[in-house]
Amino acid sequence: MLQWMNRRRLAVAGTAALVVAAGALAGNATTASADRGHVRAKVAKATLHNADGARVGRVTMKQKRGKVVVKVNARRLTPGFHGFHIHVVGRCDPNAAGGPFTTAGGHYTGGQPNHGDHAGDMPSLLVTDNGRAQMTFVTDRFRLKDLRDADGSAVMVHAGRDNFANIPDRYSAAGKPGPDATTLSTGDAGARAACGVVR
Known part of the structure; x- marks a missing residue:
């Protein structure tokens, strides 16, 4: 027992x-x-592809103490300065009817109407003669959660330079002093050369 x-x-x-x-x-x-x-939640990445579908770079964003550290490593781009922005839709279609990557919509504004003040406006990307570019910077204009809304967002490299709508009144556009509507919207950075969906 x-x-x-x-x-x-x-x-x-x-x-x-x-x-x-x-x-x-x-x-x-x-x-x-x-x-x-x-x-x-604290790290986001975007793989950049050009209009031919080739991988041309990587963007990593890490959120630290209310700021986001952005690192870019790119290759096979045209030498010179390129506009570099966050766009409002996470869709990078190189065959879009409106032109490559127009499916990504316009700049992420964060409620600021004019280019140069948009939350998604980032420093221009300088590509060296060998087609490569590296850049690291810090921004407090957005949080990663802002980029992960219902339709996502994308990182865009433009074909041309970005003037950040910095057109003094001594210049005129269509007979009016200062920047015109296109400049205020895009910074005249031109076509979309590479795009990556933020993940």
Whole structure:
């Protein structure tokens, strides 16, 4: 009788230990999943492709203490300065009816109407003679969650230079002093040369 009771106690204790261990494993899995979600919320990436579909670069964005550190590494681009912006839709279709990557919509403005003040306006990308570009900068104009809305967002490299709508009143456009509507919207950076969906 005593042996039977001891065996029963051991069996119950063993079952309890297994339940506790299973719970701990489940808790660890939940914690690991939450940790991955937290890391993803703080890091975003975009792979840049040109209109021919070739991969031409990578953009990494890491959020730290209310600011976002942006790193760019690109290649196979035309030497010179290029407009570099966040656009409002995460769709990079090189065969879009309106021209390559027009599916990405306009600049991410963050509520600011004019180019140069848009939340998605970033420093111009300088490409060296060998077609390569590297840049790192910090912005506090957007958070990663802002770029992950219902239709996403995209990083865009334009074919031309960006004047950031910096057209003093001593110049005129269509007979009016200062920048015209196109300049205020896009900075005259021209066609879209490379695009990457923010993920």
